[in-house]
Amino acid sequence: MKLKKYYPIFGLILAVIFIQLLVSGIGMQFYLTQLTMSAYYGIVIIGLSILMGYAGQISIGHAAFFAIGGYTTAALTTMNFAALTDVPIVNFLIKTGLTISGMDPYGKKIIYISPWLSLFIAVIITIFIAALIGVPILKLKGHYLAMATLGFGIIIYRIVLGTSIFGEADGISDVPTFKFLFNFKINSDPALRVENYYIAWLIVVISIFILTNLINSRVGRALRSLHGNEEAANSMGVNISRTKLLVFILSAVLASVAGVFMTHFNGGIGPAESGVMRSVRYVAIVAVGGMANLWGTLIMGIILNYLSLRGYFGSYDDAVFGIILIVIMLFAPDGIFKLKYCNNFIKLIKKTS
Amino acid sequence: MLNVSNLESGYGKLQVLKKISMHIKPGEIVTIIGANGAGKTTLLNTISGLIKSTSGEIVFNDQNIGNLPAEKIVKLGCSLVPEGRQIFDTLTVKENLMIGAYSLNRNKKIINDELNKIFELFPILHERENQLGGTLSGGEQQMLAIGRALMAKPKLIMLDEPSMGLAPLIIKNIFDIIKELKNQGNTILLVEQNAKAALGIADRGYVLETGQIVLEDTSKELLNNDDVQKAYLGKDYKK
Numbered sequence: 346m347k348l349k350k351y352y353p354i355f356g357l358i359l360a361v362i363f364i365q366l367l368v369s370g371i372g373m374q375f376y377l378t379q380l381t382m383s384a385y386y387g388i389v390i391i392g393l394s395i396l397m398g399y400a401g402q403i404s405i406g407h408a409a410f411f412a413i414g415g416y417t418t419a420a421l422t423t424m425n426f427a428a429l430t431d432v433p434i435v436n437f438l439i440k441t442g443l444t445i446s447g448m449d450p451y452g453k454k455i456i457y458i459s460p461w462l463s464l465f466i467a468v469i470i471t472i473f474i475a476a477l478i479g480v481p482i483l484k485l486k487g488h489y490l491a492m493a494t495l496g497f498g499i500i501i502y503r504i505v506l507g508t509s510i511f512g513e514a515d516g517i518s519d520v521p522t523f524k525f526l527f528n529f530k531i532n533s534d535p536a537l538r539v540e541n542y543y544i545a546w547l548i549v550v551i552s553i554f555i556l557t558n559l560i561n562s563r564v565g566r567a568l569r570s571l572h573g574n575e576e577a578a579n580s581m582g583v584n585i586s587r588t589k590l591l592v593f594i595l596s597a598v599l600a601s602v603a604g605v606f607m608t609h610f611n612g613g614i615g616p617a618e619s620g621v622m623r624s625v626r627y628v629a630i631v632a633v634g635g636m637a638n639l640w641g642t643l644i645m646g647i648i649l650n651y652l653s654l655r656g657y658f659g660s661y662d663d664a665v666f667g668i669i670l671i672v673i674m675l676f677a678p679d680g681i682f683k684l685k686y687c688n689n690f691i692k693l694i695k696k697t698s
Numbered sequence: 699m700l701n702v703s704n705l706e707s708g709y710g711k712l713q714v715l716k717k718i719s720m721h722i723k724p725g726e727i728v729t730i731i732g733a734n735g736a737g738k739t740t741l742l743n744t745i746s747g748l749i750k751s752t753s754g755e756i757v758f759n760d761q762n763i764g765n766l767p768a769e770k771i772v773k774l775g776c777s778l779v780p781e782g783r784q785i786f787d788t789l790t791v792k793e794n795l796m797i798g799a800y801s802l803n804r805n806k807k808i809i810n811d812e813l814n815k816i817f818e819l820f821p822i823l824h825e826r827e828n829q830l831g832g833t834l835s836g837g838e839q840q841m842l843a844i845g846r847a848l849m850a851k852p853k854l855i856m857l858d859e860p861s862m863g864l865a866p867l868i869i870k871n872i873f874d875i876i877k878e879l880k881n882q883g884n885t886i887l888l889v890e891q892n893a894k895a896a897l898g899i900a901d902r903g904y905v906l907e908t909g910q911i912v913l914e915d916t917s918k919e920l921l922n923n924d925d926v927q928k929a930y931l932g933k934d935y936k937k
Contacts, residue, residue, distance in 0.1 A: 563796070563804065570786045570797050577784035580746055582772035582801030582850060637788070 350561070353640055354554060361546045365539060376655075377538040383650040384545035385607040386627075388552050390646035391639055392599030393627050395556055398637030399565070400592045401572030402483065403491045405624045406498030410471055410597040412505060412619030414604030417467035418460060419517035419614050420510055425449075426456040438462070445521070460523040464605050471601035475594045483589045495621065502619045516615030523609035533612040541610055548606060549643070552599060556639055559595075568592050572637070622663045626653075629670040635680020645681065699724045699885055700745070700776075700854055705754035707744040714740045716909045717754070722854065722887055727880050729888040729896040729917070731930055732906035738889040739781050741906070742858050745887075746778040747771040759853065773801045777852035781859050783843040787832030791823055794831045794842055798849030809849075816845040819875070837868035844875065855879065856887040861895060873899055893930035897921050905930075 368376045393407050426444065429435045438444045439456065446456045482493040505511045512518075523531035525544050530537055559565045567588050570578040579585050608614045617623065630649055634642030649669075652658065658665040673681070700722040708714040714737045722728045732738050743749045745756055747768035756764045763771050772778075777798075786794050795816060799809045817824035820841045826834065834842060840860055847855055857876065861869040869892065877899050880886055890896035897903055897917040905913035905926060913926065920926050927933035 563800065566789065566793050566797050567800055569789055569793075573786040573788055574784050576748055577780055577786070578797070579768045580748060580772065580778045580780055580784075581797050581846065582769045583797070584767070584769045 350557065351554075354550060354557070357553070358550060361543075361550075365542055369539065374538055375535075377542045378535075379651050379654040380647075381538070381542045381545045381610060382607065382654055383647045384542075384549050385603045385610065386650045387549055387643050387646040388603035389600040389627055390630050390634070390642050391549075391553060391556055392596035392603075394631050394634065394636065394639055394642040395559070395568075396592055396596040397628070397631050398635070398642070399560060399572060400568040400589065402589060402593065403487075403628070404494040404593070404596070405491050405621070405628055406494035406496075406501070407596070407600050407627050408619050408621070408623035409498045409501035410475065410600035411604035411607075411623070412501055412614070412616075413471050413474060414467045414601030415608035415614040415618060416505055416511050416517065416604075417470055417601075418463040418605045419520045419608050421458045421463040421466060422460055422521050422609075423517055423519060424457060426458070427454050430456070445524075447521075457521060460521070460605075460609060464523075464602070467601055467605050468598055471597050472594055475597035476590065479590045479593045480586075483586065483593060495624070498619070498621055498624050502616060502621065505619050506616045511616075514616060516613060517608075518613035520608055520612050520614070523606065531606060531609045533610060545606065545610070548602075553639060553643065560639070564588070564591070569637075622666070625670065626663070626666040629666045629673070632670060632673045633677075633681050635682050638680055638682060641680050641682045699759060700887070701755075701757040702745065703755045703757075705741075705744065705751055705756060707740060707749055707751040707754075709740075709749070713752070714909050715744065715751075718906075718909075718911055720904055720911060720914070722885060724853075724885050725880070725883060726902065727876070727886045727888060727900045729890055729900035729903045730906050731890055731893040731896055731903060731926075733929075734891070735908075736906040737909040738891075738906055739858055740909075742778060742781075742856050742887070742889055745771075746776065746856065748778075769801065772850055772852075775851070775853035777847040777850045777855055779843045779847045779855065779857045779860065782862060783836075783839045785831040785834070785839045785842055785846075787830065789831055790828050791831055791834070791842060792827040794846055795823070795849050798846035801850050812849050812851065816848055819848075819878070820845055836864050837871065840864065840868075840872055841875070844872075844879075848879075852884075854885045854887060856889070858889050859891060860888070861890060861892045869895060893926070894921075 364380065365377065368374065389407060389411055393404065396402050396404055426435045430439065438458065443459050443462045444456050445459050446454065449455050478497055482490060485493055506514060525531055529540050529544055531541055531544055567578065567583045570581065570583060571585060571588060575585050630646045631642050633649070634645035653662055702721065703719045705718040706713060706715050718741060730738055730741065740749065744751050747763070747766055751764050755762060758774060758776055761774065763774065786797065789797065795813060796809070799812060802809060822838055823842060823845055826838070831842060860872050864872065873895055876886060876888065888896055888900060897920055900917045903915065903917050903920045904911050913920070915923065
């Protein structure tokens, strides 16, 4: 009975292994790169699904949280502390083993912060920023909340575009390897594709495990009740503002963590990751997947990101996601997995003809 | 148990309640009757903390709850069955009930005991425990709303127009349940437009008119009161 809840997760694990064997079997290993990236985007999307679908709070600024994670780790791990070993805090970090030393390609000694520490710092910064903007803007509802989060997304985009430590329009490159557990490495080395693929999917599995448990818990019921009727939820004893803030922070942290890993996987990050169109894309995918449907949004997130990353949408990439959002809202407001959209479509044709 | 004195509240600049004073003793059913727009729902929402009062006092079990947020008031044992039922459509019947226990401690045994009590009181909810709340009929939704409020083990239950939009037979059913709740020792504040039914089961009643309490008496007296009969019970009504 208890185990039944986890069948989809076992299914996911099997599918992940199957796809890897299939892709490697037919000698198309390079597909794994895009599948890895899709997995990281998938984490952002299931986080957004919790916020939008289950708790009913829209955010058109999630790319900003992804960028906050990515840029934090990129900036921290590309900073060379070799000349600053006398500074007490740098010294302390070196002594406690939270830095990594090595050589740059020109033979110069470099010391940088361990990606584990930068991951931790990124999460802390994300929680702080999400709480800071969450408290005032989560008082808003519907369109107003959408506009406020959109504004936040634009602010972060302009900040990374205009700040020199974030590399302005070039972004940050040469982000070092993230040494994961058991000496597995997250980096852009083509030889480590399989390894990276499994690490990314491991993180997806962990995230979805946490989220499925959350949804069916006491707090999960509270946040789903928010979606239905905030006032009724409040009169049942649910602290509305705290629950909203909690889910907002949770979903921001998921986006940020995905950003951290993706940045190490790609070896860099650019301002496009924080762009408004990226946020719209996430919203579109959550809508296609059916909003309050973790598995639907994850599957659509993987498929659409994969197609986009493989370049099937060509230069119409952003336009495709805009069109998807419009079409879904018109014909399948419950997502593509609820087949009602066929009926709606037929009705529309009958009406117009 | 509940003591309201000189309570004033409203929406923005609009003042709805004007110096309301009333009280409820433990074990009573007290009803508030009045026409549309008299301020009945505003009064309940103010007591339960969904609307902030602008002046006056609300004392619940010797504690001033006038400035507490809604979730704290529920925790103190003052539950609201909101107007129009406000069931969570996308949650199952059981999940709706579990939300009601949100303010209780997390002890699973206590929550399960409470759940079984509700299922005993409303067998139909047990039958439909895995159905979505939105798929229930109006009467079943009202039962669910009452059950949901009972899950918090309230000391005072406030019902906002439980008869709204229900067929006469179902209304009788619901009122029988309210009587049964009283027999189990609950204290109930009942707000109704259906004055006859409400006064039929209540011990005392208040008549609310344009935000003011104009009359207070035992239900029996109110039922015999000429003004009440004319205004709310249809006496002298000629075709």
